[in-house]
Amino acid sequence: MSMIDKVAWILLVDGAVLSTRSRGRDVWYLPGGKREPGESDGETLVREVREELTVDIVPDTARHLGTFTAPAHGQPPGTMVRMACYTADHRGQPAPDNEIEEIGWLTLADRDRVSAVDQLVFAHLRDAGLLR
Template sequence: MDLDVVAWLHVADGRLLAVRSRGRDLLYLPGGKREPGEDDWTAITREVHEEIGLELDEASFQKLGVIRAAAHDQPRYSHVRMACFTSGHYGEITAAGEVDEFRFVGREDRALLAPASAAAFDLAAEHGLL
């Protein structure tokens, strides 16, 4: 069974923003599960605000693609289906809610990413963002 999530891909200086949630060993991308009835925009803006305190810019919101990878630390699911989006933003990045830290990862840090986040990293690279 697939865990269906949305993720925000933000690249600065050739590095992808990733977060570590409380109790997790690997890094993930800002985002998460949709609440019942949420569309992509509503889900991603809610999750990004809850996790890192940013407001996303709807005018620049774009779907980058969808990846599927092995689920990590999700015993009820075998795979993750992650819809990946880019967007401008407002505010300063701060770890909030369930997020203990954020960092920007480059190619040398790819092994620190959960499988779906690593696949999204590759998607960003394919699109020339990294």
């Protein structure tokens, strides 16, 4: 079994979570991405969010929300993704950049539009009373 190691940013506003859709994809993902060799969770979070959404994460505000593991979307069978999720303050207004075609605010009603690991995060946010 292979494991994809990812870090994601959880930005909640009025009971909805910021999500991204990459060019040519029909599934939405929480903003973030794969760790590069030697990077910490915080370094990955800052780099990936800046690349995808043109905003700056305030590193000392990052708080671990949870780590979730599920089958990786669009990968060979047996490939899993482990995603460490963080809330954090930011500077700037999120806007799609690089491979991101669209951003949106998703709720529980959108759960079937996201990857399997994101569905676990949505359930966690629902159980915590944070996602409508």
